[in-house]
Amino acid sequence: MERYKNYIGGEWVDPAGGEYFEDRNPADTRELIGLFPKSSREDVDKAVAAAREAYRKWRLVPPPKRAEILYRVAQRLVELKEVIARDMTRENGKILEETRGDVQEAIDMGFFIAGEGRRLHGYTTTSELPDKMAFCIRVPIGVAVVITAWNFPMAVPSWKIFPALVCGNTVIFKPSEETPLTAHHFVKVFEECGLPPGVLNLVHGLGPEAGQALCEHPGTDILAFTGSTEVGRQVAEIGARGYKRVSLEMGGKNPIIIMDDADLDLAVQGCIWGAFGTSGQRCTAASRLIVHKAVYKPFLEAFVERAKALRVGNGLDPQTQMGPIINEAQLRKVEHYVELGKQEGARLMCGGYRLTEGDLKYGYFYAPTVFADVHPSMQIAQDEIFGPVVCVIPFGTLDEAIEIANGVRYGLSSAIYTRDVRNAMVAIRELQAGITYINAPSIGAEIHLPFGGVKQTGNGHREGGIQVLDIFSEWKAVYIDYSGRLQRAQIDTDRLVQLGD
Ligand code: NAD
Numbered sequence: 001m002e003r004y005k006n007y008i009g010g011e012w013v014d015p016a017g018g019e020y021f022e023d024r025n026p027a028d029t030r031e032l033i034g035l036f037p038k039s040s041r042e043d044v045d046k047a048v049a050a051a052r053e054a055y056r057k058w059r060l061v062p063p064p065k066r067a068e069i070l071y072r073v074a075q076r077l078v079e080l081k082e083v084i085a086r087d088m089t090r091e092n093g094k095i096l097e098e099t100r101g102d103v104q105e106a107i108d109m110g111f112f113i114a115g116e117g118r119r120l121h122g123y124t125t126t127s128e129l130p131d132k133m134a135f136c137i138r139v140p141i142g143v144a145v146v147i148t149a150w151n152f153p154m155a156v157p158s159w160k161i162f163p164a165l166v167c168g169n170t171v172i173f174k175p176s177e178e179t180p181l182t183a184h185h186f187v188k189v190f191e192e193c194g195l196p197p198g199v200l201n202l203v204h205g206l207g208p209e210a211g212q213a214l215c216e217h218p219g220t221d222i223l224a225f226t227g228s229t230e231v232g233r234q235v236a237e238i239g240a241r242g243y244k245r246v247s248l249e250m251g252g253k254n255p256i257i258i259m260d261d262a263d264l265d266l267a268v269q270g271c272i273w274g275a276f277g278t279s280g281q282r283c284t285a286a287s288r289l290i291v292h293k294a295v296y297k298p299f300l301e302a303f304v305e306r307a308k309a310l311r312v313g314n315g316l317d318p319q320t321q322m323g324p325i326i327n328e329a330q331l332r333k334v335e336h337y338v339e340l341g342k343q344e345g346a347r348l349m350c351g352g353y354r355l356t357e358g359d360l361k362y363g364y365f366y367a368p369t370v371f372a373d374v375h376p377s378m379q380i381a382q383d384e385i386f387g388p389v390v391c392v393i394p395f396g397t398l399d400e401a402i403e404i405a406n407g408v409r410y411g412l413s414s415a416i417y418t419r420d421v422r423n424a425m426v427a428i429r430e431l432q433a434g435i436t437y438i439n440a441p442s443i444g445a446e447i448h449l450p451f452g453g454v455k456q457t458g459n460g461h462r463e464g465g466i467q468v469l470d471i472f473s474e475w476k477a478v479y480i481d482y483s484g485r486l487q488r489a490q491i492d493t494d495r496l497v498q499l500g501d
Pocket of ligand 1: 147148149150151152156174175176177205206207208209211212215226227228229231232234235249250251252282283284384386412452453457
């Protein structure tokens, strides 16, 4: 069985403590994919030292030259897309179509952000004093720690690593312990494409060990985190103690509103994709369908029929439409919430059980599950379950629907199906979310628009778009006074107007 290594200072190295963890296939746990380093503080110290050393030079490399490497990385990913997608399906269970999309997102992000190498725009502006000019520029920050979730094992790291690098920071990447192989492939491509040693380091390991040590280390400056709201809070607390820049992308409980004037076929199709794509394990998954009473019955019937018909299985099989749940703990969590939903009085329309026929018994498969007549205050309608479990909630007016949609602690994605432009515009204005879709499900963000959420989903930052550059750079204001005398802002300005007469 292959023992993979960390990548520190341009070398592939064993973990200092000699300990490893297993990476297994969630669709068939008999398959051990590899053994990966269980890194300790000692490994983290080495990675931080390497990243700090590399930062001294990398920050001075002209951004267009940094970007040339990123272009090469994106191009190489195009060539490796199929190989990486297959390995990603093996380790995280998503169906092949989706893992190809995951790699594609990293490719898109690579090309998009590499373009920033020749922009990284600041702006020039006026000065209130004569013979003085003013402008502002982006400057790098230092060493960025990138800690990511398993569900988008290449896309999400790419949202952070490409912009961090183009801005002139160096990076230590601690991927999810569920998807270390994808991270290994990703980092190898950077090495192959000529990224200098120490600029990107890979430290595998467990969150509370390697992850926490990286957050606490005084030699790291940015903590760029994607994961659960609970862990995000811990990262934020550690970051605050160290005066670090902290960017958090966390959980969601995303609503889709279906109005009485919606194209119902389109809505059903979108809701199936939104709810059961990635087995419901997306931060943007549609876990609450808020349906107008006038179309509640036909919508529910059609939706449940489609949910029951989904083909669940190994994601490598092209016939499969939904893969497994990521691990045993997550499966238990889904089972717990389904029991809770029944106790709370929601109506179980389909699913609600583990799938174990044939080879499915070797994986963590769960039937697509729909609860109807859910009250918005029920726990199943409030908590992020992160599995193939959907709550269908009836409503009477758009105001009511929006109140239900906004009545959770999260605020990532949202959607409305309607043919009425007024409903759409009111939803855009009122929905408390970082993303709103009209006549499309809650999933499907494109990389050149800002991505992130409000309330307990985020802390004010956005990934994607050029907005991501604000996470990985500081603004510096520059004033150039060529008057040859002391000029005092705010004090000398009145006199200057008179002198101008
Ligand atoms: P998680 O919070 O368990 O783990 C995320 C990462 O944090 C992993 O790499 C883990 O090793 C690390 N970690 C765990 N404990 C840590 C600690 N004490 N200190 C430092 N690092 C630690 O989340 P997960 O199960 O991997 O992913 C699912 C969650 O991620 C869901 O809540 C989902 O909504 C969220 N997510 C959000 C987005 C987004 O962009 N908003 C995208 C994908 C996933």
